[in-house]
Amino acid sequence: MIFQSLSEYINANAPMTNLPELLNLHHSNPLGLHPIVIPIFLLLLAVAMHITTYRIYFKDHRNLYPLLYTLVALAVVATYYYCFADDLPLFEDWQLDRKEICVGWFCQRAVVGVGWSILGEVLLTYVVYCFMTALMQLVAHLSDTMGMEERQWKEWQYVIIVMLLGAAVAGVADEFAPITGVWIMVVYQLLMLIMVVVKMFVDISRSHNVGRCLIVAICFFIGIEAVTMLAIECIEGYIYVFLPVVFVFSTVSVRYKKKQKKVGSNA
16 A cells, blocks of 8 residues: 555656655755755865864874764754755756756756856765765774674675665666656665664674664664765766766775774883
8 A cells, every 4th residue: 555655656746866855845944044055064064074084093083083973963964954945946857847846956957057067066976975984984983882893884884885876776767767766766765774774683683782783773874864865966966977986985995993902011
C-alpha cells in the first residue's frame, strides 16, 4: 500500500531527486533570510571546517575537536534549514512543464548563466568535500573514544560511497527520466539506512557500548543526509562537471591520529 501510494505520487508529480522535494516538507523561512545568505554561510563554515581539520591532524591540536563539533552541527542545521525552505527561487522544469523549488538554483546555468553556475558548482563541491571530511573526522574521534581500530571507523566510508554513486546515477537518470531518478534515490536511501543500522549493531557487538554506538549512528545519519542533499545539488546544477569528482569523493581518506600514550623513558 505504501509503495503504491509512493508510486502514484511520483507518477503524478515526478519531484526532482532532492529529499525536501520528495518528502514535500517545507517551511516558510521564519528567519526571513535571503536565499543566498545560507549558501554563503555554508561556504564560510566549509573554510572553517577545512582549517580546523587541518590543524587537528597536521598540528595535533586535539583541543580543537569541540570547535569542529560546533562547526559540523552548524553546517547540519543550516543545510536542513535552507534545503527545506519553501521560498527558494523556482526553476522551470522543461520535462514537467512547470516550475519547482530549486535548492541549487545558484548552480543552474539556465537561472544564473554558465559562468556563475560553474563558479557555484565549484564552491558547492568544495563545501560538500569539507563537510564530508569533517563528519568523518568526528566519527573517527568518537570511534576512537570507544577503543575501535582505524579499519572499524573507516567502514562508515562505505555508506558515503553508496550515497555518492547513488546520487550520481539518480542525477543522470533524472536528466532523462525523472520518475526513474526518484526511484533510484529511494532505493539508495533505503540501502544507506540499512547500512547504518547494520554498522551500528556490528559496533555494539564490538564495543558493548549501546548508548555511544547509537549516538554515533544517529549523528552520522543526520550528517550524511545533509551532505546528501548538497551532493545531489552538485549533480543537479551542472551534472557533467560533477560526475568526475564522484570518484575522488568516494575514495576520500580521512587522516586521524590516535591519542598517543605517554611512555616514560628509562634513564
